[in-house]
Amino acid sequence: MNNALILLIIIPLITGMVLIIFRKKIVFHRVASAAALLVTSIISLILIYQVKTKGIQSLQLGGWEAPFGISFVVDMFSALLLLTTSLVAFACLGYAFRSIGTEREANYFYPLYLFLITGVYGSFLTGDLFNLFVCFEVMLISSYVLLSLGGTKIQLRESIKYILINVLSSSLFLVGIAYLYAVVGTLNMAHLSARIAEVGQDGVTTTVSLLFIIVFGLKAALFLFYWLPGSYSAPPTAIGAIFAALLTKVGIYALFRTFTLIFYHEPQITHLLLGIMGVATMVLGAFGAIAFSDIKRILTYNVIISVGLIIAGLASYSLIGITGSINYLVHDMIIKALLFLIGGTIISLTGTDKLGEVTGLIRTHPYLGWMFFIAALSVSGIPPLSGFLGKVFITKGTFEAGYYWLGGVGLMTSLMVLYSVMKIFMNAFWGETNLSQEMEKGTTKGVMFPIVLLTMLTVLLGVGAEAMQPYVKIAADDLMNPLHYIHAVLGSNSLQ
């Protein structure tokens, strides 16, 4: 029992609710939401420490023992993601202070933002499949409103599609839950894992697991990503960045959780399918990233490519592949937020996102340019930045598992990622400066802090990778050994 787990849900939720009451006090909104995220960052740091020293932590809500009550569980994998979420959310919030505009601030931007983070925390923490659905919905409903907040034409058009695809995938999620309940008779993840390990994963269970691949694939933009490029480029920069950093990652987390804890007995069917979908995601995403010539579209396709790469590590289902995926997942959350923030800053400076119309920004904004350069190297996995280690481990894992095509495609798409982001760098920052400082539509004043913060994080994560590895190793070990999780949740009940 560890009550710190529930604090991560309560703090942003209650803060958001209080903020709704004080609608007019914008400064209070800013201070309170930043404070809430700082506190949750500290709590997730404490959780990482506790998981390292005392093993997987769990909380049975209301004292109802698992599997009868709802369990909250945090292992090293979710603890690392919780910390990264807190940091990225804090940085994007800092960007929103200066860029989101008073109109949106007065219309409950900050409460919605906190509810979104609540949903993400909840999804990482929960140990119950139905509760995962509820946390998904908390996150999604906030994202629906954030996406349409402001009501411009493109936002409305894209939110309709985004809501429709997510409502349908939520329905399919419930269908999966219903079938699984009929087959196994429980929804607690640890209990599910124990029972399926006991009776074996038969054809029906495997079929249900394929339904979960579709559901989480839709959320994670794994192959079923056709909704993503439009809806992630519609909202303002701060919202787009937090979407790109967090929302697909929650789907990836759910895939990792279900396919390492519950449905891991038939990897030649489920994990192979995940691998094939991963390859298709990487290839199609790379085509998109190369084909388009506007900043936002290129960056959204980069989100898709990285989803495929992370899932490649899961598909290999080897310790080294999973280690790589965890490394890359943490890196990707930071780097996607960073790329979106810098891309959004370029667009707000120049007033256009067509690459041909932006040149020579390095003269007027050298720091922004070099930080974009660092981000571009990091996202394509150049050492010593943070993307390198994850990519090496994922590739090694896929080779060990015999999926040479998977690792090979991963490496090929890395080159295309490099090309696509360098295209932005060379077009936007090199060349003749066609925009004097007086002519600029926006300003970098006040928005540089979050960008610098995230750049420092990606450099630190790359240079200090050695220090992080013990934690990642624990996370990967626990993912590969479902018994650890089961014992932590069910305790002495695990034999029943």
Add this chain to the structure above:
Amino acid sequence: METLMAITIGFLFSLGTYLVLTKSLIRIILGTSIIGHGVNLLILTMGGLKTGGPPLLGGEDLSYTDALPQALILTAIVINFAVTALFLVLAYRSYKTLRTDDMEQLRGYEDE
């Protein structure tokens, strides 16, 4: 009873799918709502249909009803209701702004 439920659920799903595939936005929203109802019935059926058993474990009766699916459905109904309400408001707003509810005209990107 299970057969009847299966046919009903299948009918609701096919009706919902048909409506989601139409062009008009309001029909699409109704379609998602109908699929939501189909899902709720599915959860109910999957929990096992019994008549006359109280939802108590450990009582005198040998037959008891599982109360969990009903708790799940209650949550799912609330969420479905909230999302449908939001979706309808958004549809109205986008009809006022975009002057159309035809999905054919809302497809693709602006610059294509």
